[in-house]
Amino acid sequence: MDCRDGLKLIDDGMIDIVMTDIPYNISQKKSIDRSAIDSKALKRSGNKKELNFNYGKWDFFADNEAYFSFIQSVFVEVYRVMKDSASLYMWVPKNEVSFIEYILKDIGFHVRSTLVWCKTNPCPQIFKVGYMSSTEFCIFATKLPGAKHYWNIEKGQKQSFWVKPICQGNERTEHPNQKRLDIAEDMITQSARNGELLLDPFAGSGTFAIAAHNCGLKFIAFENDDKNYKIAESRVKAETSQMNLFDFIGDTE
């Protein structure tokens, strides 16, 4: 369902950690022809001669104002459902980090760090006259400036960046904006404990729900695009089948 409807069903202060990856408002109707690119680079990036930047109607907004007001309306509700001690990990478009931080601060969040995923195998630049797009940004915030948030001190001091390739092999789904499970799991075990509850209002292929399950957390995730929902549903079912078995045993008692 649409997360704006779903969030209304959650009581105040229920959520221990929010991890989410918002629409980036970067979709384009036209695709990019990459036949001129050298064959090695093309092979490295999956042999796709035509690059499509139309992620779906969910990533088109009338203008920047409509986009930011959508983000603001969702995160006011996210703020309400978070515990005072909860943390937020929010993947955001690289050109809008500061403005989204401003929106979060205005809602009341305590913005603490900007985390970076440096991709070791980014999509090659077509005409080789610019930088490759090889970074993704994630804002780390907590709910209240004064309140204590959980921080796993056993993991020690952490660098604020991860150097890793884009998802490959069995982990890769058809979802165009998929994030890595291992980075999500590293973040979750830093800021949440076994048995706690994670929320992802923009589930996509279900990465953060699966990461939550792998780290011993429960999750609530929303996704309103049919195709993406099906990807998430089958992936979450496959990854959490062990949990379903226990649920089933529990149900029959």
Ligand SMILES: C[S@@+](CC[C@H](N)C(=O)[O-])C[C@H]1O[C@@H](n2cnc3c(N)ncnc32)[C@H](O)[C@@H]1O
């Ligand atoms: C950037 S992608 C998330 C990708 C995800 N982190 C992953 O690893 O697969 C954002 C997702 O939010 C979904 N979405 C967009 N607007 C939504 C809304 N209002 N409610 C629920 N889901 C929405 C889109 O369909 C898309 O799959």
